[in-house]
Amino acid sequence: MLAATSARQVVILYGSETGNCEDLALCLATKLRYHKLDVVKSSLDDFDLRKLLDIKYLVVICSTTGQGEIPRNGRNFWKFMRKRRLPGDLFSNLVFTSFGLGDSSYPKYNSAIRKVHARFLQLGAKELCPRGEGDEQSLEGTDAYYSAWESQFLTSLNSAIHQIFPVQSIPENDLLPPINSIIFHTNQAITRSEDFKKEALNRLLSDKTQNPPKTFELVENKILTTRDHFQEVRMVSFTDPTASLDYSPGDILALYPVNDPKDVDLLIELQKWSNIADYPISFQKPIDHHGSGIVRNLTLRTLLLHHLDIMSIPRRSFFSLAWHFADDTMEKDKLREFSRLEESEQLYDYANRPRRSILEVIQEFSSLKIPVDYLTELIPTLKPRLFSISSRPDTQKVDITVAIVEYRTVIRRLRKGVCTKWIKQLVPGDLIIGSIIENHLNFEIESDTPIIAIATGSGIAPVKSMIEYVLSRSSQKEIYLFAGHRFMDRDYLYGDLWESLCQKHPQFHIFPSFSRQGSGYVQESIYKQKVLVNRLVVSNNGLIFLCGSSGRMPTQVRLTLETIFAQENSWTEQQSKEYLEKLENNRKYIQETW
Numbered sequence: 375m376l377a378a379t380s381a382r383q384v385v386i387l388y389g390s391e392t393g394n395c396e397d398l399a400l401c402l403a404t405k406l407r408y409h410k411l412d413v414v415k416s417s418l419d420d421f422d423l424r425k426l427l428d429i430k431y432l433v434v435i436c437s438t439t440g441q442g443e444i445p446r447n448g449r450n451f452w453k454f455m456r457k458r459r460l461p462g463d464l465f466s467n468l469v470f471t472s473f474g475l476g477d478s479s480y481p482k483y484n485s486a487i488r489k490v491h492a493r494f495l496q497l498g499a500k501e502l503c504p505r506g507e508g509d510e511q512s513l514e515g516t517d518a519y520y521s522a523w524e525s526q527f528l529t530s531l532n533s534a535i536h537q538i539f540p541v542q543s544i545p546e547n548d549l550l551p552p553i554n555s556i557i558f559h560t561n562q563a564i565t566r567s568e569d570f571k572k573e574a575l576n577r578l579l580s581d582k583t584q585n586p587p588k589t590f591e592l593v594e595n596k597i598l599t600t601r602d603h604f605q606e607v608r609m610v611s612f613t614d615p616t617a618s619l620d621y622s623p624g625d626i627l628a629l630y631p632v633n634d635p636k637d638v639d640l641l642i643e644l645q646k647w648s649n650i651a652d653y654p655i656s657f658q659k660p661i662d663h664h665g666s667g668i669v670r671n672l673t674l675r676t677l678l679l680h681h682l683d684i685m686s687i688p689r690r691s692f693f694s695l696a697w698h699f700a701d702d703t704m705e706k707d708k709l710r711e712f713s714r715l716e717e718s719e720q721l722y723d724y725a726n727r728p729r730r731s732i733l734e735v736i737q738e739f740s741s742l743k744i745p746v747d748y749l750t751e752l753i754p755t756l757k758p759r760l761f762s763i764s765s766r767p768d769t770q771k772v773d774i775t776v777a778i779v780e781y782r783t784v785i786r787r788l789r790k791g792v793c794t795k796w797i798k799q800l801v802p803g804d805l806i807i808g809s810i811i812e813n814h815l816n817f818e819i820e821s822d823t824p825i826i827a828i829a830t831g832s833g834i835a836p837v838k839s840m841i842e843y844v845l846s847r848s849s850q851k852e853i854y855l856f857a858g859h860r861f862m863d864r865d866y867l868y869g870d871l872w873e874s875l876c877q878k879h880p881q882f883h884i885f886p887s888f889s890r891q892g893s894g895y896v897q898e899s900i901y902k903q904k905v906l907v908n909r910l911v912v913s914n915n916g917l918i919f920l921c922g923s924s925g926r927m928p929t930q931v932r933l934t935l936e937t938i939f940a941q942e943n944s945w946t947e948q949q950s951k952e953y954l955e956k957l958e959n960n961r962k963y964i965q966e967t968w
Contacts, residue, residue: 381430381535382410382411382412382535383411383412383413383414383429383430383431384406384411384412384413384414384431384432384433384531385413385414385415385416385421385425385429385431385432385433386399386402386403386406386413386414386415386416386432386433386434386435387399387415387416387417387418387421387432387433387434387435387451388415388416388417388418388434388435388436389417389418389434389435389436389437389444389445389447389448389451389486389490390417390435390436390437390445390447391437391439391445391446391447392437393686393689393754393757394437394475394516394689395435395436395437395445395475396417396754397689397690397691398435398473398475398520399415399433399435400415400691401690401691401694402433402435402524403415404550404691404694404695405524405528407544407550408543408544408546408550409543409544410543410544417447417448418434418436418444418447418448418450418451418452419447419448419449419450419451420447420662421451423451423454426465426468427464427465427467428467429467429468430467430468430469431468431469431470431502431531431534431535432468432469432470432471432494432499433470433471433472433473433527434470434471434472434473434487434490434491434494435472435473435474435475436448436472436473436474436475436486436487436490437474437475437476437486437487438474438475438476438477438480438482438483438484438485438486438487439486440965440966440967441482441958441963441964441965442481442482442485442486442489443485443486444486444489444490445486446760448486452489452490455490455493455497456493460497461497461498462496462497462498463497463498464497464498465494465497465498465499466498466499466500468494468498468499468500469499469500469501469502469534470494470499470500470501470502471501471502471503471504471505471506471527471530472487472490472491472494472505472506473487473505473506473507473508473520473523473524473527474486474487474488474505474506474507474508475507475508475510475516476507476508476509476510477509477510477511478509478510478511478512479511479929480928480929481932481951481955483509484507484509487505487507488505491505502527502530502531502534503523503526503527503529503530504526506519506520506522506523506524506526506527507519508520515718515719517715517718518718520715521715521716549698552745552747552748552751553659553750553751554657554658554659554661554747554750554751555657555658555747556655556656556657556674556746556747556749557655557656557657557658558650558653558654558655558674559653559654559655559656560650560653562653562654564652564653565652565654565671565673566652566673566675567671570632570635570679570680571632571804571805571806572805573669573671573676573679573680574630574632574669574680574806574807575589575805575806575807576669576670576671577666577667577668577669577670577807578667578668578669578670579667585809585810585811586667586809587628587630587666587667587807587808587809588614588616588617588807588808588809588810589614589615589616589805589806589807590612590613590614590615590772590805590806590807590808591612591613591614591615591803591804591805592610592611592612592800592801592802592803592804592805592806593611593612593613593771593802594609594610594611594802595608595610595611595797595798595800595801595802596608596609596610596611598775598865598867598868599864599865599867600863600864600865602864603860603861603864603865605777605778605780605865606777606778606780606798607775607776607777607778607831607832607865607867608775608776608778608797608798609764609773609774609775609776610773610774610775610776610797610800611765611771611772611773612627612771612772612773612774612806612808613770613771613772615805618769618770619768619769619770619771619772619810620767620769620810621763621767621772621810621812622767622812622813622815623763623766623767623815623817623819623836623839623840623843623844624762624763624813624814624815624817624836624839624840624966625762625763625810625811625812625813626760626761626762626763626810626811626813627760627761627763627772627774627808627809627810627811628758628759628760628761628808628809628810628811629758629759629761629793629797629806629807629808630666630680630756630758630806630807630808631756631759631792631793631796631797632679632680632796633678633679633680633682633683633684633685633756633792634685634792634795634796635679637684637685637733638675638678638679638684640733640737641678641684641733641736642674642675642678644736644737645736645743645744646743647674647746650674650746651673651674651675652673652674652675653673653674654671654672654673655672655673655674655677656672657750661681661750661755662755666680666681666758666807668681669681674746677749680756681755681756682749682750682753682754682755682756683732683753683754683755683756683757683792684731684732684733684753685731685732685733685792686731686732686753686754687725687726687729687730687731687732688725688730688731688732688735689725689754690712690713690715690721692732692735692752692753693709693710693712693713693721694713695748695751695752696709696735696739696742696744696752697709697710697713699742699743699744699745699748700739700741700742700743701741701743702739702740702741705739705740705741705742706741708739709739709742712724712725727783727784728783728784728785728787729783729789732753756792758808758809759793760811760968761774761775761776761835762774762775762833762835762836762839762921762966763810763835763836763839764834764835764836764838764839765838765839765842766838766839766842766843766846767839767843772810774835775832775834775835775838775867776794776797776832777794777831777832778791778794778795778797778798779791779793779794779795780794780795813966815836815964815966816961817840817844817917817919817964818917819843819844819847819848820847820848821851822848822850822851823851823914823915823916823917824851824852824853824854824910824914824916824917825840825844825851825852825853825854825916825917825918825919826854826856826907826910826911826916826917826918826919827840827841827853827854827855827856827919827921828855828856828858828896828900828918828919828920828921828922828931829855829856829857829858829896829920829921829922830857830858830859830896830921830922830923830927831858831859831865831867831922831923832867832922833921833922833923833966833967834857834867834868834921835921836919836921836966837855837857837919837921838868838871840919841853841855841875841882842875845875845878845879845881845882849879849881850881851881852881852882852883852910853881853882853883854883854884854885854903854906854910855872855882855883855884855885856884856885856887856896856899856900856903857872857884857885857886857887857896858886858887858889858895858896858899858922858927859886859887859888859889860888860889860890860891861888861890861891862886862888862891866886866888869886872884872886885899885900885902885903886899887899895927895930896927896931897927897930897931897933897934898934900931900934900935900938901934901937901938904938904941904942905942907935907938908938908939908942908943911939911957911962912939912942912943912953915962916962917961917962917963917964918935918957918962918963918964919964919966920963920964920965920966920967921965921966921967922967923967923968924967924968927967928965928967932954935954936950936951936954937950939953939954
């Protein structure tokens with residue numbers, strides 16, 4: 375048994391794919407710190423689960439991803455929670471509640487938090503207050519749901535532990551002390567490397583790092599789209615110069631990008647950090663590096679280059695802290711306004727809609743001067759970018775298909791994605807760090823059951839990996855690809871490959887659609903082949919693999935499939951829905967969207 379924790383402690387665990395739940399966890403943790411409570415905030419996977427046996431108050435904030443799944447940074451936690459041998463009173467010590475973020479347009483709306491909440495109850499935990507759920511589709515927005523739940527949670531927590539709540543909390547105008555201060559080693563020599571690519575390779579890794587990053591060498595960086603197409607898509611190939619590669623169809627390559635040195639220089643200049651930027655630094659506590667390790671030559675400059683996401687869109691937690699550091703009264707008031715839950719629309723119009731970056735906010739609020747001790751609280755960690763592998767399993771190389779993020783916002787500012795901007799300037803021979811992550815899609819490769827693959831845009835990547843792998847191993851398995859793009863002559867990704875495979879493998883068939891050239895969207899192409907689709911799935915027990923953007927496409931494809939099953943089998947709408955849900959539960963309908 376671990377040492378007993380403080381009776382004043384509240385543990386907040388989050389599962390987050392895009393950062394929204396992580397930000398809610400950070401905001402809630404800050405609010406509880408103002409109540410003089412001890413707060414531990416962690417992702418689900420990073421928390422030592424043995425400690426759950428010794429804590430009393432727990433909050434879980436979690437989004438739903440994919441087909442009702444737990445986010446990637448909570449899957450080891452959920453694997454443990456699902457173990458059947460766990461006793462029914464395992465968490466009888468816990469008093470907990472939870473909040474989930476979801477989208478009601480998806481059939482598995484808030485499925486993840488519902489599963490987690492129910493499992494804690496099954497294992498003996500007691501509910502502090504009812505679970506809250508936010509709906510991204512609602513007119514009120516998720517903040518309205520969260521605000522109502524947070525108010526109920528704080529009331530319930532106050533009632534449960536009123537004896538340890540202080541009579542007077544810390545005034546909300548006061549600045550809390552930093553969580554993790556930076557130590558500058560000014561007695562050591564100033565170090566500044568001009569070769570930031572080489573600097574990124576030299577890292578200190580924690581003993582606890584799962585799937586530690588490796589060094590990859592870029593061998594090809596090829597444009598797949600025509601020059602006149604509005605979005606550039608590239609095929610980027612890497613090799614491991616020191617070892618053989620090992621991956622399966624559906625696996626992921628995580629890349630650790632670097633901020634543009636010019637952007638970092640600008641931030642240092644704006645904050646007047648030039649005189650301290652290149653001294654060696656350390657932290658009082660370990661910092662979150664998402665498994666990438668910390669660069670050995672750690673200075674304020676390299677921290678900003680390799681570890682902090684200065685180009686991300688600022689979230690509410692940023693403004694909740696930043697207003698303390700503005701000297702100008704009007705700027706202070708405006709920053710504080712953005713931090714309030716009731717001003718969600720203003721925050722959206724200022725930050726999200728024009729996709730302003732943290733760096734731009736610091737430029738626009740000129741009196742904002744950030745104490746370096748608060749940097750890691752204010753600016754989120756630069757997370758790895760995940761790309762579905764598009765090459766068939768190969769011990770020598772790994773390919774990804776990358777849509778370059780570059781566009782003009784509603785305020786006509788040019789935006790470039792941090793990672794794709796970095797990828798675009800890589801040349802053959804460059805060394806970078808990355809990790810291959812198992813995705814455990816577990817395709818029925820060896821059986822002869824047919825596969826229907828549906829992909830749009832760069833979502834073709836995992837489909838390409840799977841198709842090439844299956845065709846290299848089986849001469850019987852039928853594969854039907856429904857590929858959706860805009861133009862046949864501009865962005866028909868791997869079109870020549872598909873035509874070649876059709877000629878070599880009679881069991882491979884493709885139905886392309888080009889939305890800007892009159893052939894409709896991918897779901898229309900599927901409906902035109904409704905007799906075939908129904909036969910492959912219902913009669914032949916086929917598998918459906920859907921990949922692409924998580925916007926309207928997955929919903930439209932699902933509705934199309936439900937319509938086909940209902941029409942071709944004389945089923946009711948409800949029977950068709952239940953059949954598709956059964957396919958999902960049996961891993962016969964696999965959806966990889968992002």
